[in-house]
Amino acid sequence: MAELPELIILAGQMDKELSSKEFQQGELRQEKSLNLTADEFIQKIKGKKVIKVYNKGKWIFIQLSDDYHLLLNLGMGADILYHEPGADLPEEYQCLFQFTDGSSFSCKFWWIGRAELLQDEELPQHKATKDIAISPLDAEFTTEHFRELCGARSQIKNLILNQKKIGGIGNVYIHDILFRAKIHPKKVANTLETCKVDKLHDMIQENLKNAIEIGGLAYEKDFYGQNNGFDRDYFLVAYKEGEPCPKCGGTIEKIKTGSTSSYICPHCQEL
Template identity: 65%
Template sequence: MAELPEIMVLSQQMDKELKSKEFKSIDVVQEKCLNMESEDFKRELIGKTIENVYNKGKWIFFKLSDDYHLLLNLGMGADILYYDSYEDFTDEYQCCFHFTDNSGFTCKFWWFGHVELIKNSELGDHKPTKDIAISPLDPQFTLGYFKSICKGRAGVKNLILNQKKIGGIGNVYVHDILFRAKIDPKTPVNTLNDAQIDNLFETIKENLKKSLDMKGLAYEMDFYGNNGKFSRDYFLVAYNEGEKCPDCSAVIQKIKTGSTSSYICPECQKL
C-alpha cells in the first residue's frame, strides 16, 4: 500500500506532467470507483484543465479550473500510469483519463481505490480529507508541532498512524521508525521524555526522506511505470520476524498492537 513517499513521488510527477492539460474524455469501467454516476462525472470533468497537483496525506489532489478539485485515493494499492499517446496506454484499468493532446493516465485499483470530483466550496466538509494533518515532510511539520501532539496515554504507534495528527504514515514505515528511535510501539506517548521526542521527530523525517529519495517502495510503481528502489533489503526489523536484530542480534518478534501487528526487537525496544 502506497504511503507518503510513494504518494509524493506520484503527485510531483503528475504536477510536472499534467499541469495545464484539458480533459477530453473519460472511460469508466467500474462506476463504484466514483463519487457520482459516471455520466455526471464525465459531463462535469470534460473541458476542465489541471492547474496543479499536490498531496494531502495519502490523497492526491488535482486543483482544476472552474473551482473544482479531483481527488484520488489509491486505497490498498493501485497502478496510476501515464501515457503520452493514445496508442501506448494500457487497457487494464477502472478509470482512464484522456487529454486533448492525446496523452492521459489510467487508474488500476487493486482494492478500495476511488476518484472523487468535488467543488472547492465542498472541500471543507469532505469527511475523508478535511481533518488530514500536515505530513512529516511538510515544512510546517516542526519539532514544536510534533511536541504539541505528543500528549495523552495512547501508544506511540497509534499516534504516528493517526492521520488527524500526522498525515501519510502507514504500517509499512512505522516499524523501522520506532526501531531506530528505540521505542516500543505500545509506549504511552505522555511517558516519552524530551530526548526521546526529539529523536523520534528526526527519525520520522529521516526514514521517510530516505524512501522519497529512492522513489519509494520497490513493489510500488511511479507515474511512468518505474518501480521504487526502497526494497526489503533496507528494512531493519519490519517484516523480518525470526531474523536477528541488526543492532544487538536478538530475535525480531511480531507482536499485536491493537488492530495491527508490529515488528520489534525485544531488547532494543523494551516497554
C-alpha cells in the same frame, strides 16, 4: 500500499506531466469507485484544465480550472499510470482520463480506491479528507508541534498512524522509525522523555526523506510504470521476523499492536 513517500513522488510526477492539460473525455468502468454517476463525472470534468497536483495525506489532489478538484485515493494499492499519445493502454483499469493532446492516465485500483470530482467549496466538508493532519515533512511539523501531539495518552504507534494527528504514515515505514528511535510501539506517548520525543521526530523525517531519495517502495509503480528501489533489503526490522537485530543481534519479533502487527527488537525497544 502506498504511503507518504510514494504519494509525494507520484504527485510530483503527475504535476510535471499533467500541468495545463485539458480533459477531453474518459472512461469510468466502476461507478462504486466514484462520487457521481459515470456520465455526470465525464460531463463535469470535460474541458477543465489541470492547474497543479499535490498530495494531502494518502490522497492525490488534482486542482482544476473552474474551481474544481479531482481527488484520487489509492485505497489498499493502485496503479496510476501516464500514457503518451498513441501509447497502448492497459487492459484493466477502473478510470481512464484522456486529454486534448492525446495523452491520458489510467487508474487501476487493487482494492477500495476512489476517484471523486468536487467543487472547491465542497472540500472543507469532504468527510474523507477534511480532517487529515499536516504531513511530517511540512515545515510546520516542528519538534515543538510533535511534543504537543505526544502529550496524548495513546500508544505511540497508534498516535503516529492516526491521520488526524499526522498525515501520510501507514504500517510500512513505522516499524523502522520506532526501531531507530528505540521506542516500543505500545509505549504510551505522554510517558516518553522529551529527548525520546525529539529523537522520534527526527527519525520520522529521516526515514521518509530517505525513502523518497531511493524512489519509494519497490513494489509500488510510479506514474511511468516503473518499480522503485526501496525493497526488503532497506528495512532494518520491518518484515524480518526471526532474523537477527542489526544493532544487538537479538531476534526480531512480530507482535500484535491493536488492529495491526509490529516488528520489533525486544532488547532495543523495551516496553
